[in-house]
Amino acid sequence: MATEGAVHMVDLKVNGVAHSVAVPAxxxxxxxxxxxxxxxxxxxxxxxxxxxxxxVICDGQLIKSCMMLAxxxxxxxxxxxxxxxxxxxxxDPIQExxxxxxxxQCGYCTPGIVLNAKTLLAExxxxxxxxxxxxxxxxxxxxxxxxxxVRSIEAAAEAQGSVRA
Amino acid sequence: xxxxxxxxxxxxxVEQSERLGAWSGKSVPRKEDKxxxxxxxxxxxxxxxxxxxxxHFVRSPHAHARIISIEVSRAEAxxxxxxxxxxxxxxxxxxxxxxxxxEPAGLMRDYCMAxxxxxxxxxxxxxxxxxxxxLARDAAALIExxxxxLEVIVDGIATIERQAPVLHEEIGSNVAWHGVxxxxxxxxxxxxxxxxxxxxxxxxxxxxxxxxxTTGALVNWDPGxxxxxxxxxxxxxxxxxxxxxxxxxxGIDHMQFSSQDIGGGFGIxxxxxxxxxxxxxxxxxxxxxxxxxESRWEHLAASAHGNERTFLDIEVPVMSDGTILGFKVRAFxxxxxxxxxxxxxxxxxxxxxPGNYRFKHIRVDYTETLTNKCPVGPNRGYSRLQHLWLIxxxxxxxxxxxxxxxxALRKLNxxxxxxxxxxxxxxxxxxxxxxxxxxEQALELIDYEGARARQLAGAGSGKRIGIGIGxxxxxxxxxxxxxxxxxxxxxxxxxxxxxxxxxDLYGEITVTIGTSPQGQGHETTAAQVTADILGCSPDLVxxxxxxxxxxxxxxxxxxxxxxxFAVTGLGAVMxxxxxxxxxxxxxxxxxxxxxxxxxxxxxxxxxxxxxxxxAIPFIGIAATVFANVAExxxxxxxxxxxxxxxxxxxxxxVPDHETKRGKxxxxxxxxxxxxxxxxxxxxxxxxxxxxxxxxxxxxxxNPKIVEGxxxxxxxxxxxxxxxxxxxxxxxxxxxxxxxxDYHAATSLDVPHIATGEVECPSPFTPxxxxxxxxxxxAPLSTIASAIEDALPPGAHVVYDSHxxxxxxxxxxxxxxxxxxxxxxxxxx
Numbered sequence: 001m002a003t004e005g006a007v008h009m010v011d012l013k014v015n016g017v018a019h020s021v022a023v024p025a026x027x028x029x030x031x032x033x034x035x036x037x038x039x040x041x042x043x044x045x046x047x048x049x050x051x052x053x054x055x056v057i058c059d060g061q062l063i064k065s066c067m068m069l070a071x072x073x074x075x076x077x078x079x080x081x082x083x084x085x086x087x088x089x090x091x092d093p094i095q096e097x098x099x100x101x102x103x104x105q106c107g108y109c110t111p112g113i114v115l116n117a118k119t120l121l122a123e124x125x126x127x128x129x130x131x132x133x134x135x136x137x138x139x140x141x142x143x144x145x146x147x148x149x150v151r152s153i154e155a156a157a158e159a160q161g162s163v164r165a
Numbered sequence: 166x167x168x169x170x171x172x173x174x175x176x177x178x179v180e181q182s183e184r185l186g187a188w189s190g191k192s193v194p195r196k197e198d199k200x201x202x203x204x205x206x207x208x209x210x211x212x213x214x215x216x217x218x219x220x221h222f223v224r225s226p227h228a229h230a231r232i233i234s235i236e237v238s239r240a241e242a243x244x245x246x247x248x249x250x251x252x253x254x255x256x257x258x259x260x261x262x263x264x265x266x267x268e269p270a271g272l273m274r275d276y277c278m279a280x281x282x283x284x285x286x287x288x289x290x291x292x293x294x295x296x297x298x299x300l301a302r303d304a305a306a307l308i309e310x311x312x313x314x315l316e317v318i319v320d321g322i323a324t325i326e327r328q329a330p331v332l333h334e335e336i337g338s339n340v341a342w343h344g345v346x347x348x349x350x351x352x353x354x355x356x357x358x359x360x361x362x363x364x365x366x367x368x369x370x371x372x373x374x375x376x377x378x379t380t381g382a383l384v385n386w387d388p389g390x391x392x393x394x395x396x397x398x399x400x401x402x403x404x405x406x407x408x409x410x411x412x413x414x415x416g417i418d419h420m421q422f423s424s425q426d427i428g429g430g431f432g433i434x435x436x437x438x439x440x441x442x443x444x445x446x447x448x449x450x451x452x453x454x455x456x457x458x459e460s461r462w463e464h465l466a467a468s469a470h471g472n473e474r475t476f477l478d479i480e481v482p483v484m485s486d487g488t489i490l491g492f493k494v495r496a497f498x499x500x501x502x503x504x505x506x507x508x509x510x511x512x513x514x515x516x517x518x519p520g521n522y523r524f525k526h527i528r529v530d531y532t533e534t535l536t537n538k539c540p541v542g543p544n545r546g547y548s549r550l551q552h553l554w555l556i557x558x559x560x561x562x563x564x565x566x567x568x569x570x571x572x573a574l575r576k577l578n579x580x581x582x583x584x585x586x587x588x589x590x591x592x593x594x595x596x597x598x599x600x601x602x603x604x605e606q607a608l609e610l611i612d613y614e615g616a617r618a619r620q621l622a623g624a625g626s627g628k629r630i631g632i633g634i635g636x637x638x639x640x641x642x643x644x645x646x647x648x649x650x651x652x653x654x655x656x657x658x659x660x661x662x663x664x665x666x667x668x669d670l671y672g673e674i675t676v677t678i679g680t681s682p683q684g685q686g687h688e689t690t691a692a693q694v695t696a697d698i699l700g701c702s703p704d705l706v707x708x709x710x711x712x713x714x715x716x717x718x719x720x721x722x723x724x725x726x727x728x729x730f731a732v733t734g735l736g737a738v739m740x741x742x743x744x745x746x747x748x749x750x751x752x753x754x755x756x757x758x759x760x761x762x763x764x765x766x767x768x769x770x771x772x773x774x775x776x777x778x779x780a781i782p783f784i785g786i787a788a789t790v791f792a793n794v795a796e797x798x799x800x801x802x803x804x805x806x807x808x809x810x811x812x813x814x815x816x817x818x819v820p821d822h823e824t825k826r827g828k829x830x831x832x833x834x835x836x837x838x839x840x841x842x843x844x845x846x847x848x849x850x851x852x853x854x855x856x857x858x859x860x861x862x863x864x865x866x867n868p869k870i871v872e873g874x875x876x877x878x879x880x881x882x883x884x885x886x887x888x889x890x891x892x893x894x895x896x897x898x899x900x901x902x903x904x905x906d907y908h909a910a911t912s913l914d915v916p917h918i919a920t921g922e923v924e925c926p927s928p929f930t931p932x933x934x935x936x937x938x939x940x941x942x943a944p945l946s947t948i949a950s951a952i953e954d955a956l957p958p959g960a961h962v963v964y965d966s967h968x969x970x971x972x973x974x975x976x977x978x979x980x981x982x983x984x985x986x987x988x989x990x991x992x993x
């Protein structure tokens with residue numbers, strides 16, 4: 001009979017906080033984030049790596065945390081949606097742009113999409129609409145038809161540009 | 166309200182509020198957004214209870230099988246497993262769910278798990294409760310179920326033939342409902358028409374809007390009080406209660422429902438009551454809270470699908486000037502294995518019998534059938550989009566076959582702007598609209614003339630350009646009395662929603678509503694109308710998030726479904742806010758020593774209109790009523806509560822069962838969409854080059870939220886038209902049950918959507934708004950129309966609502982084959 005099985009020590013940083021935790025070998029990173037750390041902003045939508053609701057940033061790269069075992073994140077630095085914005089109330093400029101341009105409805109895909117936008121704009125501060133759409137391909141949103149998500153990311157890019165200039 | 170002839174009174178005088186405007190109509194940012202953007206939303210899987218166990222369902226791998234035995238002992242022996250539940254136990258613990266169908270289909274014995282027999286792949290047959298989700302899944306693998314596979318039927322028409330295996334022996338056949346809707350005189354029309362266009366078969370496919378958050382719940386049967394708490398993402402909790410309560414012996418006072426944030430619903434989360442029932446039974450058996458989160462494959466295989474419908478023997482009488490007199494058709498709607506919201510779909514389509522057109526003579530011979538597939542449930546555009554797609558197919562096919570311009574033919578046959586309010590052949594009343602103006606705008610947005618030029622220029626390039634139009638309706642605020650058309654014994658009619666607006670102890674304005682939103686921004690729009698009526702900023706209005714039966718208010722219709730919040734929900738909020746305003750004015754007038762008529766509310770103060778310096782903040786009113794009440798005259802103190810409830814009730818009467826006539830919905834939002842597509846002759850691949858959506862929904866409370874709904878509904882329609890379809894093989898195996906092979910539309914599949922604006926306020930609602938959000942499935946009509954426009958002469962008609970590359974490739978090739986085209990014209 002399978003049980004929780006072998007347990008491994010995992011050392012990793014999540015949102016700047018170091019954790020050293022014993023986790024079962026089969027525990028997915030997304031379950032570790034949600035259940036073990038109690039960070040509920042990372043969501044689960046498909047179990048197969050298609051929808052992107054579980055997207056987090058791992059060592060600067062956008063990943064799907066349902067596609068990685070928690071033990072695989074040993075030594076990594078993870079950023080989740082909870083790392084964005086100042087304190088409990090503040091919104092990051094990307095989040096502000098989504099609010100301003102109605103880039104979310106039910107909000108379930110939103111944390112993954114905001115983190116996607118963050119990594120996109122870090123790599124490509126002035127993406128075209130086609131580049132934004134290509135970047136979003138792995139994040140499914142069933143509410144917005146993507147129109148206002150694209151608009152929000154364009155606006156965030158503009159705002160970022162004007163701050164830099 | 167009267168017709169142009171002035172003879173008919175439709176709904177009497179509807180008083181429209183004059184106080185709306187300072188905030189209503191503006192795109193104020195949403196109150197919900199901050200928590201959702203920061204990952205602070207509370208979705209069902211985020212909830213937790215002390216001592217909770219986790220549930221995993223064992224599901225039938227067969228589409229139709231007798232259950233010979235279920236052996237749970239090995240699973241129960243696993244340390245950490247709390248309990249199991251089998252269909253056999255359910256058969257003893259549960260009464261069959263209430264059925265809305267008349268007999269014989271009403272005899273169906275439907276349970277929360279398969280009892281004796283499984284009737285679709287993925288049907289739950291047993292469940293395990295364990296200390297972790299992983300352990301529950303492991304233990305479920307130890308449950309041994311012995312099945313005797315039975316013959317499977319998946320064809321929604323062949324299923325009613327004599328030799329088909331019967332799903333439910335107690336019914337005796339696979340017919341769920343049959344009736345004939347006959348309006349005007351279609352036989353006369355067919356006899357006297359200049360042309361009759363006959364179409365063999367059209368098929369509307371099976372898909373779902375697949376909310377990104379799957380179904381889930383945390384359920385606790387409290388052994389001490391007997392109260393069962395359902396924290397879930399069910400989107401129509403009072404409907405769920407109506408099924409769960411009688412099935413397991415619970416009064417409404419012993420069922421508590423709540424939800425805060427719901428990750429999309431689109432109707433699919435209405436029928437989750439079967440799972441809630443199973444979870445309640447497990448909780449009672451184990452004596453602890455139970456938590457369940459559906460996996461994506463479970464959601465795709467065994468939550469609910471949209472209705473699949475086949476139309477046969479379509480005959481359309483047309484006059485030589487292009488006037489379409491109506492049509493007749495045989496419709497077969499495939500409900501899947503159980504009737505969990507059905508057969509309501511067998512009447513709901515009739516909210517829009519003639520679509521956007523002046524058709525007078527219509528006969529629909531409607532049969533709903535049962536097959537070994539996932540049960541259907543309401544899905545965005547529920548039951549109307551299938552019918553509206555049929556109508557738009559008819560209009561395009563008539564235009565093509567008889568050589569009419571499809572734009573001119575639509576303009577000729579549309580209900581005209583001056584004809585509103587317009588009574589349809591079955592007695593429904595379209596409140597307002599301007600379809601020709603919407604069509605003009607949609608065509609302008611896609612540069613219609615330019616697109617026609619591109620179409621000609623592209624000839625011979627291997628890419629074929631097509632232009633499509635889809636005109637549809639989103640009927641909202643339905644009259645539940647229409648259920649009597651399918652079953653005269655059903656005790657439902659009218660509609661309504663409840664809200665409470667109160668001035669709290671320290672001057673806070675708090676609103677609670679009976680709705681269960683899934684992203685529609687109810688907190689924001691409710692705050693906007695409340696702010697208008699109470700003369701304050703929406704920032705000062707706290708709208709309690711989500712549904713909570715115990716803490717909020719509700720009526721039997723409460724929930725969020727069927728395009729009605731702007732009318733029913735906001736109607737209730739407006740009524741409650743007006744009552745509170747009346748009380749505030751009364752108390753304020755007394756405290757200021759003035760007449761009520763001298764008082765105004767502004768900026769959160771009660772003040773004298775003539776002397777704004779003489780003012781009392783809301784906190785002063787609240788503090789006096791709640792904590793300093795001896796200062797008020799007793800009569801006044803006894804007459805105010807500052808806690809005002811209002812139930813909005815649309816002015817419906819009961820439709821007629823025999824004639825199938827009545828006012829089935831209060832408002833008719835409308836859509837005219839247009840698209841330019843390109844077909845690749847080599848591959849059949851369809852690419853959308855331009856897309857425009859012109860939606861009309863009366864007076865908008867928050868234009869940005871409305872536009873977001875238009876985008877979303879358009880995205881779903883485009884996804885369904887080109888990418889999303891449930892494929893079953895002849896054994897009833899669902900072939901695409903993950904997001905890897907059920908292709909939910911991505912950012913590369915949905916193009917930029919240009920939106921237009923036409924506003925025709927509803928004369929029938931207290932704020933001029935119409936319910937909206939479902940969108941009528943306009944993209945399905947539009948894409949089919951565009952593909953047909955792009956096909957070479959002699960091609961078969963576009964006969965399916967789903968057109969993937971393979972199907973389009975076949976259509977392209979059909980032109981050269983010179984075989985039957987699925988259509989014929991008989992001219993006098």
